[in-house]
Amino acid sequence: MNLKDLSNILGLSQTTVSRALNGYPEVSEATRLKVQEVARAHNYSPNARAKRLATGRSMTIGHILPVSKKHEMVNPVFADFIAGAGEVYSENGYDLLLSVVDDENEAESYRSLAMRGAVDGIVVHGPKVDDARIALLQDLDMPFVVHGRSSHVKSDYSWVDVNNRRAFERATGFLMDLGHNRIAMLNGLADMDFAVRRTIGYEAALKAGNIVPDPELMCFGEMTENYGFEVCRKLLELPDPPTAMVVSSIIPAIGVRRALGGAGLKIGRDMSVVSHDDDLSYFRNTGDFPAFTAVRSSVREAGRRVASALINMITGREEGPHQEMLEVELTVGQSTGPAPAMRRAMQQR
Amino acid sequence: MNLKDLSNILGLSQTTVSRALNGYPEVSEATRLKVQEVARAHNYSPNARAKRLATGRSMTIGHILPVSKKHEMVNPVFADFIAGAGEVYSENGYDLLLSVVDDENEAESYRSLAMRGAVDGIVVHGPKVDDARIALLQDLDMPFVVHGRSSHVKSDYSWVDVNNRRAFERATGFLMDLGHNRIAMLNGLADMDFAVRRTIGYEAALKAGNIVPDPELMCFGEMTENYGFEVCRKLLELPDPPTAMVVSSIIPAIGVRRALGGAGLKIGRDMSVVSHDDDLSYFRNTGDFPAFTAVRSSVREAGRRVASALINMITGREEGPHQEMLEVELTVGQSTGPAPAMRRAMQQR
DNA sequence: TGTGTTTATCAAAGCGCTTTGAATAAATCA
DNA sequence: TGATTTATTCAAAGCGCTTTGATAAACACA
The missing domain is CATH 3.40.50.2300 (Response regulator)
Incomplete structure (x- = not known):
């Protein structure tokens, strides 16, 4: 069933039928209805290939x-x-x-x-x-x-x-407010634009708190679960390991949690993690007290x-x-807590 | 630059040019080369919309x-x-x-x-x-x-x-060989075909070991991380909780691990988990001793x-x-271990 | 030399739509 | 009433390709 057949059935020209179906005004309401009805009855759909050639648009x-x-x-x-x-x-x-x-x-x-x-x-x-x-x-x-x-x-x-700079500035600032001052960054590949902006935000927050960014704590790589795992393991072996980290995606953050678990450490207590959360449908980091503290935006x-x-x-x-x-929103979850020094101070009281 | 222009430049008909470019035999090699050269020089690409209409295929x-x-x-x-x-x-x-x-x-x-x-x-x-x-x-x-x-x-x-039935039969059988007999199943939505087949495999393995499948241990749901988390929590609260589980995807398996961590339990020691692994690129469960024991196939x-x-x-x-x-392959990783009873037996020796 | 074959090329039709420009019928105006 | 709009409808051209059927040239054979 093509336009020609349909217009033959209707006893109308192809022009009129085409116009009727495409909502052009130079068609009487009566014929438009008739055309629509007959088109539906024969379930006519205009051929996309022909339409695209004729209109010059591929839609x-x-x-x-x-x-x-x-x-x-x-x-x-x-x-x-x-x-x-x-x-x-x-x-x-x-x-x-x-x-x-x-x-x-x-x-x-x-x-x-x-x-x-x-x-x-x-x-x-x-x-x-x-x-x-x-x-x-x-x-x-x-x-x-x-x-x-x-x-x-x-x-x-x-x-x-998304405001990547501000996202990481806030994430880092949040950790500093909790008393952390050795904060690592697990970022995406260094040539990605988002990674650069996030780095800027991270450094800005540190500098605002008079902390000099430590290159040893700044990591770049493809954001797989395994990347988070490996990097976290290496960071834990440093003579002066970080007490917190900002991570560019929930996926490496999961790797981080795995590495911590393997070392007998607990996320949120022994290591604070703020993740960037793209709000993936199969990983909803939501609820009253989500698994990860995160700066969230919806992809x-x-x-x-x-x-x-x-x-x-x-x-x-x-x-x-x-x-x-x-803009991102910051949600506090279970993956962050006060820095060790601050916790000791709190416990003494 | 369309076919007409190109054939004018070449002083040939559209027919010949079209045939030359599409590799038809009724064109002399000399003109074919000429046509290809000129087409490239003017970087001509045939219009996809026209091509599709003419051929009747949308490619x-x-x-x-x-x-x-x-x-x-x-x-x-x-x-x-x-x-x-x-x-x-x-x-x-x-x-x-x-x-x-x-x-x-x-x-x-x-x-x-x-x-x-x-x-x-x-x-x-x-x-x-x-x-x-x-x-x-x-x-x-x-x-x-x-x-x-x-x-x-x-x-x-x-x-x-993928052979879903066999995959879950093997996964379940593997756990039984380790001495587990309370084995839960975290499956996808019950109306999905793969979920049904996996259930059949799971039950077949249990029955082969004279274990009656316990409906309380068989769960169905959309395979999010959170699903794994919630189900695992509930299972742990049972009077007679499972010591092992087969899970339909790595994503809920991660939720399971989180729930275990939250309860102070360790995956592989306190709970054995075999996951179905679709080998997602951002979650490579590989290496000498991967995080999860899994039946793997490449999506x-x-x-x-x-x-x-x-x-x-x-x-x-x-x-x-x-x-x-x-077919799937079974890879042994860190998420499985002997059942508690078997472990005690081993320790007594 | 004439006939049949093969080779290389072309003009034109066709794919199924949209859109232009013309034609007709109906309605409005002076 | 005739002239002018306005409302509908139509035939035909065009979108840029492919493909059919025809033609002309080159070649082969007797």
């Missing part, structure tokens, strides 16, 4: 999921982000094209998507401090929104980011924001670059 | 990501599965269309994808024991492959599944298998339903 947004060739690592945040973005796409009649590509030939993948006309816009995931994709997409004249930012890129572009919501910003750009509903900052 | 595979409306839960396995499937799609020139839809109107989503001609095939995720999607897709005449199976569906269809590999099976069906390279069973 599709591209997401590129880079998979690190070395570690075969997939960003665990991705699924929840996509879930948020996907909601918005559905509501607006867009499809989501997902391109899985090893991180080495990512650029080629963007170029292909654009030149083939396969998508109307692109979402950029996981920006590096100096990310070449932004210039590339500007060059290709492809609408795009970055989830995050790229510090070294000076041009204007659209982004939705899912970020997905929604990015998607609607992009659609607004494509449809021309929004002019100029869309730049949006999301 | 796109659909994946539907159902998001439970209640819990906003996204299957954590999804990202890794997609990563595997995506590799295969890229190699074969297919795009991946991802449709995020709340689990209530999932059927509508499949129907739409098929009727609009947006995809050439569909991958079915997370089949229920009695899954209506299979009949629906057969009805729509849409090629599809199920990741998993649907026990109550009697028709022939293509699937790639990523499953993604690859499903994708190539589907492409083979679409292109007609493979006839008849593709049915493929993947």
Whole structure:
């Protein structure tokens, strides 16, 4: 059942039928109803391929999921982000094209998507401090929104980011208020933009309390559970180990807890941990007294924001670059407690 | 730059240029080289929208990501599965269309994808024991492959599944060999096909050792970290608590470990845990002595298998339903140990 | 030399829609 | 009443490819 068949059945021209179904005003209400009814009865759906060619729009947004060739690592945040973005796409009649590509030939993948006309816009995931994709997409004249930012890129572009600097400043400050002064940082890969911003926040908090950041306590790596485990083990072996740490994601924080358990230590008592929490659906760190003290933001919501910003750009509903900052909230959970010295002082009373 | 422009530049017809680029034999080698060279020089890419209309194929595979409306839960396995499937799609020139839809109107989503001609095939995720999607897709005449199976569906269809029954039979048997006889099971939602098969395996192992399955020890739920935590806490409060458990995913297993830690118990000593491990990239349960004893299978590999099976069906390279069973491997890690009675016996020696 | 085959190329139709520009019928105005 | 809008409808062109069927040139064979 295509448009031709349908219009033959109705005894109308394809023009009229098409207009009736697409809500154009130059069709009488009577025929519109008739058309809709008959279309439904024969359950007609316009062919997407033909529609896309005719309109020149693909009604599709591209997401590129880079998979690190070395570690075969997939960003665990991705699924929840996509879930948020996907909601918005559905509501607006867009499809989501997902391109899985090893991180080495990512650029080629963007170029292909654009030149083939396969998508109307692109979402950029996981920006590096100096990310070449932004210039590339500007060059290709492809609408795009970055989830995050790229510090070294000076041009204007659209982004939705969480306030990473403030998040880690608050997390670190919170630990200092508890009396900690040896605070480690377990961050993501050093070339990721979020990692850089979080480092800045961490250092700012320390400096505000007159603590000189100790490079030995600042760690960067791919945020797996095992990374948290290994780093924590090494930190515990230091002559002057930290009493607290800020961690870039709940996943390595779980590794940290495992390492502590293995050493007979208890999280929250022997080691305070504040985690950044992307609010993953399978790991809800909630409740009255959640497992982890955390600075939380919803990736899912970020997905929604990015998607609607992009659609607004494509449809021309929004002019100029869309730049949006999301704030985190600090939730106190079971993974933090007073520093040892402070605890002793409290016990003496 | 479109085909018309390109053929004008070359002084050839669109037919010849199209054929030259698509590797048809009725073009002389000389002109083919010339065409390829000029196409590259002007970096021409054929318009995907036009190509799809002309060929009648969309060169796109659909994946539907159902998001439970209640819990906003996204299957954590999804990202890794997609990563595997995506590799295969890229190699074969297919795009991946991802449709995020709340689990209530999932059927509508499949129907739409098929009727609009947006995809050439569909991958079915997370089949229920009695899954209506299979009949629906057969009805729509849409090629599809199920990741998993649907026990109550009697028709022939293509699937790639892991041997869930055997996995849990082995896991349970392993614990029994260690002397455990109060073994709990933390499974997924009871209507999921994999959960049913795993239950069968669990019960078979118990019965083989003359243990009557205790309904009190058999739990079903959405596999979040918190689920593992809560269930483990409740189990510990039983008058006759289990000494071991088999868990359907590493994620709730982490919750179990947390609950044990909170009760001052140690995993592997006070409670033995064997987990099903989908080998998530951000949670590599590997090494000489991994954190969890587990029955492991690679979701990523499953993604690859499903994708190539589907492409083979679409292109007609493979006839008849593709049915493929993947076996798990059992890896002994730190989360299991002898049952208390056995340990006492060992210590007396 | 003429006939049949193979090779290389092309013009044009077609994929199933949207959209332009024209045509007709109905309604409004002077 | 005729002239002018306005409301509906339509035929046909176009989106940028692929593919069919035709044609011309080159080659082979007797």
